[in-house]
Each structure stands twice: as C-alpha cells, then as structure tokens.
Amino acid sequence: MRVHRAYAGGAVLGYLGDMLLGDPRTGHPVAAFGRAAAAAERALWRDSRAAGAAYAALCVAGPAATAALLTRGVRRTGRTTAFISLSAAVTWTALGGNGLSTAARSVEAALEAGDVPSARRLLPQLCGRDPQLLDAEGIARAVVESVAENTSDAVVGALVWGALAGVPGMTAFRAANTLDAMVGHLSPRHRKFGWAAARLDDVAGWPGARLTSALAAFAGPCPRGAVRAWRSDARRHPSPNAGPVEAAFAGALGVRLGGTLSYGGRTEHRPVLNSPGRAVRTGDIARAVRLSRRVGLLSLAFTTAVGVAGRLAVAGTRTDGRSRTT
Template identity: 40%
Template sequence: MSFAAMMLIGLCLDAALGWPAAVYARIGHPVTWLGKLVSSCERRWNHGPRDRRLRMGAVTLSVCVIAVILPARLVQAALPDGAVGLILTGVLAWPLIAVRSMHDHVRHVALPLAAGDLTAARQAVAMIVGRDPGQLDDAGVARAATESLAENTSDGIVAPIFWGCVAGLPGIAAYKAINTLDSMIGHRSDRYEAFGKFAARMDDVVNWAPARLTALLFALTSGRAAGRALRVVLADARHHRSPNAGWPEAAMAGALNVRLSGPRLYGDVIAEEPFVNAAAPDPSPSDVARGLALYRRSMVLLAAGLAVIALA
C-alpha cells in the first residue's frame, strides 16, 4: 500500500470537507477522544514528588501512544489490498489532518481585522493562541494569527502527513498522540513541568523534520521572496524559543517581509522573546490574508509532492 497515496486522499478530503459539524456533534473527534485519556491519566498520576511525576509522565506518554498504535496497526492489517483498502485508509487518516480548520480559524481572524473590528478579531485569535488577546492591537493580532498559521501548518498538517507517509496509520496516530500530549501537559508550569517533560521532549523530536520541511514549502511557494525567506530561516530560526517552531515562522516572516515572534503577554507575565526578521515591519491585516494565500499554495505543493511520491 502506498502511504503517500493514503495521505493524499486524507489531505484532499480534509481540504474539501473539513471535519463536518454534524459528524462532530454525533461522534466527536479522535483528538478529543485521546484528550479524555490524557486527562484521566493526568488526574490519576500527576501528584507527589517531582521524580514520581517524571516517571508517571513517561508512563502516560507510553500508555497513550500504545493505545493508538495498536488499534491503528490492527485496522491497517485488516484492510484489503488495492483501491478499496487505499481509500479506506485515506478516510481513516482524514480526521487527523487539519488543512481546512487551520485555514478557517485564521480566516476568521483576517476578515474582522481587515474590516476594522478589533474586538471580533481578538475573539477569533483567542481560539488559536495562548496569549492574552485583550492586550493586542491590530498589529499584535495580525502577528499572533500569522505565527499560529506558520507553526500549526507544521504541527497540524505537515507533521501528521510526514509520519503517515513513514509508517501509515500507526505513524499518523502515534504522532497525533504525542502532539496532543504536548499541547495538554507539555507546559513549563508548576503543575506540568515535571509530568509533561517527556511528552514535550518527544514532541520536539517528532517535529524536527516536519518543521524544516514546512519552512522549505513556504520558501518554495513564496515566489520572488524565496531567497529572503531562506535567509531569514538561516539567520533567525535557531534563536526562537522553540527548537522547531522558529523554522516555519522564520520562513513565513521572510516570505511576507514582516517581523514575527517577539515579546508576548501570558496572563500577567511578559515573555521577552526575540523577534524573527526584526528589521521588517509588524504584519498588517492585509499580511494575514497574504499569509493565507501562501498557506494555500504550500498545501497545493504538498499535495503535488504526495502525488509524485505515490506514483513513483
């Protein structure tokens, strides 16, 4: 079975349909199912001395990954060979790719921001970032939305497709388990620093290659700005707070010729982060729309690459 063809089918289904609200209302979503398992493990095991929290965090990581790999392997082995099996695996991969929802979430920020409705834009950006949107001006909202678009293109689309191509349904399922664990418990806080340490480190490992591939996709689809995008990546990606997120963010910043990252407010705490592409201006509302256009071109290139690999 061609795993690349499987992922191409899943990508196309999600781009066309997203995850329909009627389906979500009836059965939820695989990530929310996994989230319940993570929450249950965290409630049971995230207490006691730091050493115990570290151990039980590693156990939680193992339990959640095994819980998705085993059924994925069984299902993949049980499906028939040929076109029918290929289509069915593509359908099963579909909900684990976030092409449509990523675009729609950022578009819901871009539209009111362009119309001058800062309140609605802040409400929309609060759905995709962790910082306090009430303190953001137009440029801050535009920067937050553009950063989220860049980073989540890697985490939510390129990485699951990459691991699906490597290992089929077990690969994409294991990746989503690790990424969900990181988003829920991989925080540097008193509650999660020890318990989520292994999940956060594993998330860094599995996103290493996809983050750099995403940066390359953005550069290749940025037209005459490709050289600048690559220069910003080489100059600034390694200075980012994340070992991976800086790559797609730097490529996006260079492609649009805006500055991203920089200081941000989480609750009452200001995180003093360096800017990416610091000499460029802050993004404007129109730059968010330009970022979405770059995202769409990158997804077309990604689909074309999957098609070439599948045919080969």
C-alpha cells in the first residue's frame, strides 16, 4: 500500500512543482536528452526509415531503461520518501504546463499592447510555424492551437504514461515526444529518417490526446460544442492526436481553428475545426490557458486514481496467486 500512496504523492508533488516553479532553470534533463539525441542523429543519420527506426529505438529505450533501473534501486531501499522524491522529480521535469501557460500569456500581452512584431518574435516558443506571415488574428489562433495540442503533449500524456507504467513510462513518453519535435517533421532531411519517431509519438500520444479531448469537453464553457466538433472534425486533421484535441478545444471555446498555415516555407491547408465558431481573438488565449489548467488538474486526479487502483489490482492478483500455490 505504501508504494501506491507514494506514487500518487510523487505525481501530485511533481505537478505542483511544475505549476509553482516551472521548468528547472539549469540542468534540465529534457535539454540534456535533446543534446544527446542531436549528437546521436549526427552519428547515425542515413536517408532511410530503417536508420531512423534504430535511432528512435535507441533514444527512447535508453532513458526508459535508465529510469527503470533507478526505480528498481530506489524501491529496494524500502524508503517511501525516496520513491516519492524520485516520482516527484521525474514528474516535475516531464511536465511543461507552467512553461506553456507563461509562453502563451507573453504572446497575449504583446498582442494586447498592439505590438505584433514582438508577438511574432515570441511565437516560436510555442510552435514551429512561420510567424512573419501572420497578423494578430493568425498569431492568436496559432497560440490557441498550440495551447490545445501541448496540453496533451506536455501535461496529460506524461501523466497518463506515469499512471500506466510509472517513472519509466513517463520518461519514455517524454523522450518520444521530444524526439518527434526534433526529427518527426517532413523536411527533406527527416522525411524518411524521422518517420519512425513521428509514428512512435502518434502511438504514445493516442491515450493522452483522447483523455485531453474528453476533459476539455467536460471542463470547457461549451461541452456540447466540444463533443460536436470532436466528432465531426477531428478525423479531418492530418494528425491523429492533434485533431481531436484542437477540435475539442475549438468547440469548447466556441472558436474556429485550423485553416492555412506555413511551416518552414511550406504552406499547408488544414481543415477548419468547429466551422460554426467565430474567429479567434486575443482574449481567447487567456480562455484557452484557463481551460488547459483545468484539464491538467482533472487529468492529475484521474491518472493518479487510475494508477493507484491499477497497482492495487496487480498487487492483489499477485497475493492471490501466492496464496493458491502455498
């Protein structure tokens, strides 16, 4: 029972650490992983899917195995406080809700001040689209879309995998998500090499995206609109995970998302999500941030409850098995 309570306690403390402190200012493990993954890419890059698959497996399995060994070592000490500390530290560094909210509100402040050039300069903190081609409305829409997608990627998805597979699961998810951001796009260099990383991120992000969409519908201002947009528009989006999340946020907030955008000089014409909604305004950024925070808190409550229940069930099954064989 102590281990199960320790898991929940560590997740809650890590979540609070992210909300109150934000990302570690120095020595962030995700930044260290990014540097190591970039070095591995330079050494292993080939213009083939097979090379990319080997690269993705190495970059995700390595951190996950390290986390598993560390977790096993801490559990063998029998010290509940040590296990809580490990879970809290990994949760804190894996989550990015505070950074997401801060970056979104900084763009909002620039737009509110009428400083579109500053808003364009700040936008790359949130997404990779070309800011110079966007007006104030386009920037606001990009921020709301990024808040929606990253609520799943930077908060809910990590908590889901923590509930399913503990510290190793959360570590593996964060590694896969970071790797996708690095190589999982359709640039000429990464079209083949990044294919495996992108597909791995799609698989890992699937449960978190659906939970995010459901919680956005439950906690948003317009639950019926969120469900309607999710059901009618999500499948039209090119991303299997961003589609449901962005559609649910669009319907919940009563706004239109999607449309034409530009990434790295490439123009994409994405479907409009929640077409009955109005155009995004600057004030919708704050509304999206508030919804993101509600979704994060609800996902923390849900995943810790599920995680503890699942571990208790496994422990009970093992106990029953031992009792039958004695």
